Amino acid sequence: MERMAMAGRGWTLGVSAAALLIAAGCQKQGGTQGGSAQKQGGDQQATASQSSQQAEQSSKQAADADKKAADAQGKMASDQKDVREAQQQLTETQQKAQQDQSKAQQSEQQASQASQQAQQQTASAQQATQPQSGQDTQQPAGAQQSAQASSQQKDVSGQIVSASAQEIVLRQGGGGPDLRLTVGPQTSVMVGGQQGSVSDLKEGTQVRASYSGSADRPQAIRIEAQGASSGKQQ
Structure with missing residues (x-):
């Protein structure tokens, strides 16, 4: 137990x-x-x-x-x-x-x-102050004459050889060479004591002219026709 x-x-x-x-x-x-x-x-x-x-x-x-x-x-x-x-x-x-x-x-x-x-x-001024042969100057006659009067003028006598509206060819007395004078509206032309024109200047006409300018471009101031001649100077 x-x-x-x-x-x-x-x-x-x-x-x-x-x-x-x-x-x-x-x-x-x-x-x-x-x-x-x-x-x-x-x-x-x-x-x-x-x-x-x-x-x-x-x-x-x-x-x-x-x-x-x-x-x-x-x-x-x-x-x-x-x-x-x-x-x-x-x-x-x-x-x-x-x-x-x-x-x-x-x-x-x-x-x-x-x-x-x-x-x-x-150009116009040059043409007016320096007119060329064979062309009508555009300068007034009074102004041109005044300008020419300021230069030395020369007188010449002779017989017209040819004449145109631009120039005349003048045979000088005394056997001198022919003289070409530029003419234009400013040029005074007297024929028989009366006012005339360049167209009145016939070949053989005896004239007395006053001109001025250079020797290669003389400008006619006054031209006096003393009478007409029907023959040419020999």
């Missing part, structure tokens, strides 16, 4: 020890699971905080990007305005250049016309 009692107590102790071991194992497992859950919760919280920071950073970057885009649009609008103003200024400059060119062409044409008129006036 005593053995049986001892065996019963031994079995009881064994069962108790096993129960204690099981309880200790469960407690340890529960502690491990609790620690794991706590760690997992901490990791989730850290992840959430990191995501919040990333979202805030992304939002800030988006705001910066929007600001940069707005600045770029403003700068582009300003550049477009500058381009339009430059184009308008270029157009105005081109128009002004065309106007200046047109004015310059008009001034050049006016200058050319003025130069041509000046040349024509100079």
Whole structure:
């Protein structure tokens, strides 16, 4: 009986020890699971905080990007305005250049016309002051006579060899060479004491003439016909 009692107590102790071991194992497992859950919760919280920071950073970057885009649009609008103003200024400059060119062409044409008129006036003045043989002078008779009076006058007598509206050829007495005298509206012609014209001077007519000018272009001032002759001087 005593053995049986001892065996019963031994079995009881064994069962108790096993129960204690099981309880200790469960407690340890529960502690491990609790620690794991706590760690997992901490990791989730850290992840959430990191995501919040990333979202805030992304939002800030988006705001910066929007600001940069707005600045770029403003700068582009300003550049477009500058381009339009430059184009308008270029157009105005081109128009002004065309106007200046047109004015310059008009001034050049006016200058050319003025130069041509000046040349024509100079040529007319030269022709008036320097009449050539075979051409009627355009200078008034009074002015021509006044100019001739200022030069040395010479007198000559002789016989008409030929006469035209531009000149007479006079054969001088004493065997001198024939003298060609330029005549014109300024030349005074007297025939028989009356006013006449060069057409009244016939070949062979004896005349007395006053002239002036150079030896190669003498100008007749006055011609007096003393009488007509029907024959030529031999």
